[in-house]
Amino acid sequence: MTDEPNRTSFFSPARVSVIAGSTFTQLVRMKVFYLLLVFVMLAIGMHLLPDLPHTSGPEALGAEKLRMIKSTLVGFMKLFAVILGIVSTALLIPRDLEDRTLYTILSKPVPRLDYLVGKLLGVLLLIFVGLAAMTLLLSFVLHYQTELVLTERITIAERLGWDQDAIAAERAEILRHGVTWSLMAGIVALFFEAGVIAAVALLVSTFSSSTIFTVVTSSLVYFIGSFIADGREYWLNQSAVGDEVLVRLAAQVLSVIFPDFRLYGITDAAVGGDTIPLGILAKLTGITVMYIGIYTVLSWFVFADKEI
Amino acid sequence: MHLKTTGKLIVVLIALAVTGLAKLPLEQRIASDLREARLLPRPLDLDTREKLGQTSFAIVLGGLRSLVAAMLNLKAHNHWEKQEWFELEKDYRTITTLQPRVRYYWETAAWHLAYNAYADYRDKPGVPAARARTLQRQFQKKGIAFLELGTENLPDDWRMWVALGNLLRDPHKERDLPGAAAAYAEALERDGVPERIRRLHLYTLAVIPGRTEDAWKAMQDVWAVESNRHFPSVRSLYFALQHARLPAAERLPLDAIYPDRPTALLDLSWHWNRRDEGLPMNGVREAIESLLREFPIPEKYDPLGAEPGRWGGFPPDLLQSR
Numbered sequence: 001m002t003d004e005p006n007r008t009s010f011f012s013p014a015r016v017s018v019i020a021g022s023t024f025t026q027l028v029r030m031k032v033f034y035l036l037l038v039f040v041m042l043a044i045g046m047h048l049l050p051d052l053p054h055t056s057g058p059e060a061l062g063a064e065k066l067r068m069i070k071s072t073l074v075g076f077m078k079l080f081a082v083i084l085g086i087v088s089t090a091l092l093i094p095r096d097l098e099d100r101t102l103y104t105i106l107s108k109p110v111p112r113l114d115y116l117v118g119k120l121l122g123v124l125l126l127i128f129v130g131l132a133a134m135t136l137l138l139s140f141v142l143h144y145q146t147e148l149v150l151t152e153r154i155t156i157a158e159r160l161g162w163d164q165d166a167i168a169a170e171r172a173e174i175l176r177h178g179v180t181w182s183l184m185a186g187i188v189a190l191f192f193e194a195g196v197i198a199a200v201a202l203l204v205s206t207f208s209s210s211t212i213f214t215v216v217t218s219s220l221v222y223f224i225g226s227f228i229a230d231g232r233e234y235w236l237n238q239s240a241v242g243d244e245v246l247v248r249l250a251a252q253v254l255s256v257i258f259p260d261f262r263l264y265g266i267t268d269a270a271v272g273g274d275t276i277p278l279g280i281l282a283k284l285t286g287i288t289v290m291y292i293g294i295y296t297v298l299s300w301f302v303f304a305d306k307e308i
Numbered sequence: 309m310h311l312k313t314t315g316k317l318i319v320v321l322i323a324l325a326v327t328g329l330a331k332l333p334l335e336q337r338i339a340s341d342l343r344e345a346r347l348l349p350r351p352l353d354l355d356t357r358e359k360l361g362q363t364s365f366a367i368v369l370g371g372l373r374s375l376v377a378a379m380l381n382l383k384a385h386n387h388w389e390k391q392e393w394f395e396l397e398k399d400y401r402t403i404t405t406l407q408p409r410v411r412y413y414w415e416t417a418a419w420h421l422a423y424n425a426y427a428d429y430r431d432k433p434g435v436p437a438a439r440a441r442t443l444q445r446q447f448q449k450k451g452i453a454f455l456e457l458g459t460e461n462l463p464d465d466w467r468m469w470v471a472l473g474n475l476l477r478d479p480h481k482e483r484d485l486p487g488a489a490a491a492y493a494e495a496l497e498r499d500g501v502p503e504r505i506r507r508l509h510l511y512t513l514a515v516i517p518g519r520t521e522d523a524w525k526a527m528q529d530v531w532a533v534e535s536n537r538h539f540p541s542v543r544s545l546y547f548a549l550q551h552a553r554l555p556a557a558e559r560l561p562l563d564a565i566y567p568d569r570p571t572a573l574l575d576l577s578w579h580w581n582r583r584d585e586g587l588p589m590n591g592v593r594e595a596i597e598s599l600l601r602e603f604p605i606p607e608k609y610d611p612l613g614a615e616p617g618r619w620g621g622f623p624p625d626l627l628q629s630r
Contacts, residue, residue, distance in 0.1 A: 064412045068378045075375035163535075165502035172500070173467075207317065229339065230351035256328035257321070260335045263342065265349040271374040272410045274347055283338050287331070294327045301323075302316050 015110055016118045023122020024129075026095075027088050032126060035080055039073070039134050043141045046072055062149040062170075063273065066177040069145055070271045073138045077187065078267065080134070081127050081194035082222065088126065089201035090214035092119045097209065102308060113300045120202050120296060127194050135187055139179045146178035176273045185281045186270025192288040193264040197222050199295035200259070206302040225261040228254050259291050346409060349373060356405045359398065368406065377407040381416070391432075393425040397450060404457070414458030415471050422451020422475055448481050459494070469495035470505055477512055485516045506530050507542060514545055515586035523588070524553045537565075544579035544592070551591030562595065573599040574622060577611035584616035 046069045096102035105115060153174060157167050201218040208214050228251070263284060266276050342348035352360075352368065360368060360376070368376050384399035400417035407413055425447040429440045455472040462468045473491035476484040492509035495501050510530050513523040527549050530536045537543060543565050550559045566572035576596050583589050596612055605626060611619045 064381075064416075067374070067410065067412070068381075071372075071374035071378045075372045078372060163502065163504055166504055169467075169500060169502050203320070207313065227351070229335065253325070256332060257324045258328075260339070262349065263335065263338050265373075266342065266347050268349060268373050268407075269347040269409065272407055274345075274409055276347065277345060280338070280341055280345065280347070283341065287334055287338060290331060290334070294324075294331075298320050298323055302320060 010111060011113055011117075012111075015114045016121060019105070019110075019115060019118025020121035020125060023092065023119050024125045027122065027126045030088075032084065032088070033130065033133075036130065036133055039076055039080070040137065042076055043073060043137050046141065062153040062174050063177040065149055066142065066145060066174070067271065067273065069142060070138075070177070070183065073134070073141070074183075074187065074190070074267065074271050077131055077134050077138070078190050078193075081131055081190055082197055084127055084130070085123065085194035085198035086201045086215055086218045086222070088123050089120070089198045090205050090211045090218065092123070092202075093205045094209055094211050097308065106308070112303050116202060116206075116299050116303060117296060120198060120292075123198050124195050127198070128191060131187060131191055135184070142183075143179050146174060150174050180270075180275075182270045182274065182276040185276040185278075186267040188281065189264050189270075189276075189284055190267045192284060193261060193267075196259055196261070196288060196291045196295075199292040199299075203295045203299045203302070206299045206306065221258060222261060224254065225258040227262070228258050229260045229262045263287065350405070350408060352405065356402055359402045373406045374410075377403045377410070377413065380406075381413065384416075384420075388420055388424065391425075391428050393421065393428070393447065396420055396425075400454065404454070404461075408461040411458065411462055411465055411468055411471075414454055414461070414468065418451040418454040418458070418471065418475060420451075421447045421454065422478075422481070426451075426481065445482065448475075451475060459491075464498055466495040466498035466501040466505065469498070470501075470508070473508065473512070485512055486519075488512050489516060489519070489522075503533055503536060506533075507536060507539065510545065511541065514549070514588060517586065520549065520552050520588060524549045540575040540578060544575050545587070547576065547595065548579070548588040548590045548592055552588050569599060569602060573603055577619065578621070580611050581614065581617060581619040 093102070096105070102115075106112065150171065153170055154167060157170055162170070197218060200221050201214055204217045204221075205211075205214045208217075266280065266284070270276050339348060352365075380399050380403045384396050384403065387393070387396035387399060397417070400413065400420070403413045404417060426444050429435060429443045429447065432440055435443070452472070452475055455468065455475060458468045459465075459472055469491045473488045473495065475481075476488035476491060489509060489512040492505060492512060495505050496509060506526070507530055510523060510526040513519050513526050516523075523545075527542075527546055530542055531546055546560070547562070547565055562569070562572050566575060573596065576592055576599070579587065580589065580592050580596060593612065600610070600612075605622065607613065609620075609622050609626065614620075
């Protein structure tokens with residue numbers, strides 16, 4: 001025995017991982033992964049989707065079928081990630097208060113920062129696992145369809161007597177819309193976006209004990225953050241007179257406070273078949289860590305000495 | 309307690325503003341990188357917002373532009389089936405605003421308007437002939453405008469330029485051959501362009517009056533690629549263009565252009581048959597006359613006696629048997 005009192009470290013990854021694990025389990029028990037069944041059905045439905053009855057016309061028709069599959073399935077993934085990011089984070093603190101888990105945790109030597117970070121990581125883990133499962137299925141469906149489209153289009157091209165370089169160009173065009181690293185980068189960006197909005201929801205939920213308030217406020221932040229940067233650029237390019245000065249100022253203030261979700265639009269570009277450079281993904285990773293860091297520290301600031 | 313919460317809220321807002329000022333340059337730098345890589349979604353104008361309606365606009369705001377565009381494409385497909393061309397055009401304006409980097413939408417819009425709507429107005433019941441003709445021209449121009457906008461949004465995509473070139477040189481419509489040649493020339497500046505586009509560029513230049521010199525220059529590039537020399541049109545154009553541009557001493561002899569003399573007679577005869585298309589015919593008639601002396605054929609197969617576009621070719625094995 002020693003006289004020295006037990007000291008709790010300011011931040012412990014081990015504690016955080018335990019809380020994250022239990023949060024993940026808590027959310028899984030809410031039957032969140034049933035959504036994967038919807039995704040599977042959607043994927044099968046997309047697989048059975050008939051071709052648009054074009055008899056001739058744009059040569060990029062084969063790629064359109066692949067894009068349709070991608071846009072629908074990635075669209076679902078985005079809804080899954082963003083809605084889950086907001087709703088599950090909004091539920092966490094009120095649910096812990098309601099079933100008194102929060103008191104049990106905080107009565108132990110667990111700093112509130114660990115609690116918040118653990119909760120956030122639990123949500124992110126849930127989104128990550130969900131997205132990973134969906135990505136696997138998407139890759140399988142897309143790869144299978146790409147092979148079908150490729151065979152069909154190359155057969156047509158050969159029947160039409162295209163030369164080898166034209167056939168090679170057609171093949172490259174179709175493969176660009178299959179499973180690519182850029183598509184994976186787009187999905188990673190989607191995960192980042194969900195992470196940022198989850199961190200925003202965490203911040204809002206430290207103020208409010210109402211789940212509905214947190215969900216609505218976070219959703220508003222998401223929508224405002226998706227277009228406010230465009231507004232800022234528009235107002236910056238206008239000559240401001242009279243009332244417009246106020247509008248311009250308001251746009252500036254809002255764009256300073258809200259995260260710029262427009263940057264995560266690369267997911268859409270990846271679905272469209274564009275190439276995502278690694279450098280851009282790296283910068284996006286940097287700003288995502290920055291956003292999440294800011295909102296988590298502010299959440300801690302609010303929650304640190306909050307009476308519960 | 310209430311004051312404490314309000315106080316914290318104010319502190320949080322101030323902190324967000326301060327950190328926001330720090331993050332702003334980073335956001336702007338990333339946005340600028342994205343814009344440079346053409347990955348940044350373009351802001352929607354009021355017109356597009358109105359057309360989208362509230363629900364779709366909300367979905368678009370949520371970053372699901374590709375999904376909304378795919379759904380609108382299906383809607384446009386219904387307009388096609390009902391031949392509602394003006395509605396179809398509106399749909400594609402919205403679709404291409406949502407997904408300006410997707411070539412398929414530009415091509416499909418142009419295809420529907422410049423080919424399908426154009427064909428539909430050729431014999432649309434209840435539309436007077438003069439009105440139908442005006443509408444045909446209108447829809448052709450709309451199709452061209454879509455492809456021109458497509459090339460502005462996808463300037464590095466050779467297929468976009470080729471689609472524009474193909475529409476401008478369509479023989480069934482009012483043609484803009486210099487425009488088509490310029491579009492093919494743009495395509496040739498891009499990476500990955502197949503060799504057939506070089507030939508298309510040549511064929512287009514060859515039929516533009518007063519552009520023989522440009523056609524001859526284009527021919528040098530085409531002729532430099534061995535595989536192009538297997539195409540009868542290329543060989544015969546080479547023959548005619550060198551007669552137009554080079555003194556006799558510098559011209560390649562017939563045997564260096566064609567694999568054998570019967571093939572030369574056949575290819576040149578087909579070339580002669582296309583004389584109403586504006587192709588150069590320099591030296592072709594004389595060469596055919598000379599070859600016909602080597603390979604006498606019945607008069608009914610004589611390519612020189614047939615009207616343009618009416619010659620039916622030689623019977624199989626006629627030349628080989630001689």
